[in-house]
Amino acid sequence: MSGILPSLTSKEIIKILERIGFNFYRQSGSHRIYVKGELQVIVPFHNRDIKKGTLYQIIKGTGLSVEEFKKYL
Numbered sequence: 001m002s003g004i005l006p007s008l009t010s011k012e013i014i015k016i017l018e019r020i021g022f023n024f025y026r027q028s029g030s031h032r033i034y035v036k037g038e039l040q041v042i043v044p045f046h047n048r049d050i051k052k053g054t055l056y057q058i059i060k061g062t063g064l065s066v067e068e069f070k071k072y073l
Contacts, residue, residue, distance in 0.1 A: 005056075005066065006073070007049040013058060014043060016072045020062065039063055 014032070022034040022041060034041045041061040044050065050058070059069045 005052065005070065008055060009047075009049055010043055010045045013050060013055070016069070017041060017043070017062070019072055020064070022062070036062075 010032075014034070017034050020036070022036040022039070025033045025035045025040070027033070027045070030045050032043045032045050034043065039061060041058055043058060044054065056066070059066055062069065
């Protein structure tokens with residue numbers, strides 16, 4: 001995983017997911033689930049920045065590389 005990511009909030013991540021074609025599927029507690037075809041991404045929905053490890057897992061779930069994801073910031 002190359003590239004350094006800035007701190008992002010849930011709302012910022014969701015905007016990026018929607019920009020690349022993911023749609024809201026459902027919510028389970030404080031986690032929102034977004035889908036695009038066979039891909040599924042779970043985003044914790046809190047009022048604070050998402051932890052780096054969680055952000056990398058979200059990016060991995062999109063099928064994009066970190067560099068490709070950063071283009072949508």
